Amino acid sequence: TDADMQAEVVVLGSGPGGYTAAFRAADLGKQVILIERHQRIGGVCLNVGCIPSKALLHTAHVINEAKHIAENGVTFGAPKIDIRKVADWKDSIVSKLTGGLSALAKQRKVTVVHGEAQFAGTNLIQVKTDDGVKTISFENCIIAAGSRVTKIPVFPNDDPRMMDSTDALELEDIPKKLLVIGGGIIGLEMATVYNALGSEISVVELQDSLIPGADKDLVKPLHNHIQKQYKAIYLKTKVSKIDAMKSGLKVTFEGDNAPEPQTYDKILVAVGRSPNGKLINAEAAGVTVNDYGFIEVNQQMQTNVPHIYAIGDIVGQPMLAHKATHEGKVAAEHIAGKKVAFDPMTIPSVAYTDPEVAWMGLSEDEAKKQGIEYVKGAFPWAASGRSLSVDRDEGLTKALFDKETGRLLGAGIVGPNAGELIAEAVLALEMGADAEDIGLSIHPHPTLSETFAFAAEMAEGNITDLM
Ligand code: FAD
Numbered sequence: 001t002d003a004d005m006q007a008e009v010v011v012l013g014s015g016p017g018g019y020t021a022a023f024r025a026a027d028l029g030k031q032v033i034l035i036e037r038h039q040r041i042g043g044v045c046l047n048v049g050c051i052p053s054k055a056l057l058h059t060a061h062v063i064n065e066a067k068h069i070a071e072n073g074v075t076f077g078a079p080k081i082d083i084r085k086v087a088d089w090k091d092s093i094v095s096k097l098t099g100g101l102s103a104l105a106k107q108r109k110v111t112v113v114h115g116e117a118q119f120a121g122t123n124l125i126q127v128k129t130d131d132g133v134k135t136i137s138f139e140n141c142i143i144a145a146g147s148r149v150t151k152i153p154v155f156p157n158d159d160p161r162m163m164d165s166t167d168a169l170e171l172e173d174i175p176k177k178l179l180v181i182g183g184g185i186i187g188l189e190m191a192t193v194y195n196a197l198g199s200e201i202s203v204v205e206l207q208d209s210l211i212p213g214a215d216k217d218l219v220k221p222l223h224n225h226i227q228k229q230y231k232a233i234y235l236k237t238k239v240s241k242i243d244a245m246k247s248g249l250k251v252t253f254e255g256d257n258a259p260e261p262q263t264y265d266k267i268l269v270a271v272g273r274s275p276n277g278k279l280i281n282a283e284a285a286g287v288t289v290n291d292y293g294f295i296e297v298n299q300q301m302q303t304n305v306p307h308i309y310a311i312g313d314i315v316g317q318p319m320l321a322h323k324a325t326h327e328g329k330v331a332a333e334h335i336a337g338k339k340v341a342f343d344p345m346t347i348p349s350v351a352y353t354d355p356e357v358a359w360m361g362l363s364e365d366e367a368k369k370q371g372i373e374y375v376k377g378a379f380p381w382a383a384s385g386r387s388l389s390v391d392r393d394e395g396l397t398k399a400l401f402d403k404e405t406g407r408l409l410g411a412g413i414v415g416p417n418a419g420e421l422i423a424e425a426v427l428a429l430e431m432g433a434d435a436e437d438i439g440l441s442i443h444p445h446p447t448l449s450e451t452f453a454f455a456a457e458m459a460e461g462n463i464t465d466l467m
Contacts, residue, residue, distance in 0.1 A: 005111075007111075008031045009335060011032065011033070011142045011144055013312070013314075014036035017325060018146075021311060022108075023104060024329050024333065025336065033110070034105065035112075042094075042097060048166040049165075051093060051097060056193045057354075066079065114130070123139070125141065139307065141285070142331045150272045155239075156242055161244070163267065165186050165190060165268070168193075168194070176200060177264045178194050178200065180201065180267075180270060182270035184272070187271075188210060192354050194268075195229055202233070204237050210222065214363075215363045218357050218359060218396065218398065218414040221395065221396060236256060237253050237255040238253065239251055242267065247263060248263035249264050250262075251267070273319055275314045276313075277290070287310075288303065299343055300340065311331050315327065346361045348426050350418070358414075360412075360422055361400070363410055366410075373403040375400070378396060378397070381395030394414075395418070397415075397421075399456055406434035406459075408429050413451075415451075417448055435460045436456075441453065
């Protein structure tokens with residue numbers, strides 16, 4: 001062809017989905033070009049998502065623990081925060097990881113092309129690079145263009161005091177009064193960070209619960225814990241107006257619980273993310289994009305155009321990095337001729353708040369709605385020696401089992417380290433474990449992991465097959 005470059009596989013976007021797919025395809029012998037508009041590869045997760053947020057949450061955790069232990073006889077005094085140093089440390093982690101990725105790309109002979117990409121045909125993509133527009137012809141393409149922050153157009157988004165998650169991670173300063181619009185995972189994680197750094201936090205959420213969609217039994221301990229530390233949590237409340245005044249951002253609320261208008265120094269808007277499907281000229285390749293900007297795919301991650309695949313945030317919920325990476329592997333392996341499908345029993349979710357909230361499989365609400373007969377085991381961490389020895393008692397481990405067979409259906413955990421602990425439940429579900437399997441597996445004592453076995457034991461007595 002007369003394209004500037006040719007590839008067996010072109011991957012559009014270098015986030016966790018894209019780089020995983022590119023590396024896997026290269027490992028399977030394909031000649032791969034990876035396209036990324038930013039200077040650094042790694043996508044949202046590595047640059048402005050999962051990783052920098054977790055670094056700052058670690059900082060928050062240490063501050064909170066130091067404060068907390070004063071009650072138990074060890075006093076450190078108020079933290080002195082050098083915000084630039086905190087931000088530099090966070091940036092250094094991102095640099096290490098993106099640098100590592102670039103090295104891995106080189107090792108695998110994956111060519112990285114930097115620039116904004118758009119489809120120009122069913123086997124052609126064009127990239128606006130620093131040296132002009134380059135065309136790349138491909139046999140297969142994997143679209144991994146991800147998602148972006150959802151903006152609310154009526155807000156004064158150009159005001160420097162208005163932040164999205166990317167701005168909040170920059171850690172420009174520590175606002176005295178911060179309003180977080182959106183009580184989902186991202187909003188609450190950033191609230192955890194700024195609260196520990198000293199901001200007075202208010203959270204406003206449209207739904208009747210924080211982390212809408214998560215089991216209410218799990219959210220409640222989190223809600224109770226942060227309510228004591230935050231200025232306010234407004235549920236079922238909408239922000240109807242933000243006036244950018246010199247003295248601050250004046251916010252008008254709407255709803256039954258709506259407070260009088262309040263003024264804040266900064267506002268973080270965390271109301272969700274929108275897929276980038278409409279920004280890549282997909283129609284030129286014949287790829288169907290729905291009204292929201294999502295691209296539909298089959299279990300092999302193929303779009304309606306079989307030699308073009310799509311993975312990650314751009315193909316739908318949940319928008320999580322571990323979903324993207326697994327989908328990326330499936331796409332690459334299918335292109336390489338392997339018989340594969342993306343068919344997980346569950347994709348776990350984690351809010352890295354304090355306490356953490358993690359869940360997987362069927363929730364109790366879903367089980368009820370679907371008319372599935374289940375048995376529940378719920379173990380309160382107030383009875384866990386390990387939890388009390390880390391001076392926490394609000395946690396809960398909850399597991400649902402099929403009433404007849406005893407097989408695990410779903411589990412949820414709230415408490416410190418819930419995100420690490422949920423992995424065992426995912427494995428148990430994938431392996432078809434029942435309550436007895438989990439209860440009889442010897443868990444080390446004293447650990448938080450025991451609580452999963454205890455929850456299973458609590459359910460055992462009510463499972464038909466075991467009676
Ligand atoms: P992305 O990571 O969005 O990457 C897409 C890439 O494509 C980007 O680099 C973009 O620049 C590039 N691109 C897009 N269009 C073009 C184009 N036309 N030309 C060239 N390049 C293009 N998930 C978790 O699982 N755990 C977490 O703890 C977590 N924390 C998060 C915290 C925050 C603050 C945010 C915002 C997100 C978080 N997420 C987390 C979500 C996670 O970041 C995403 O699910 C993940 O990054 C999606 O990966 P992806 O490969 O689909 O795309």
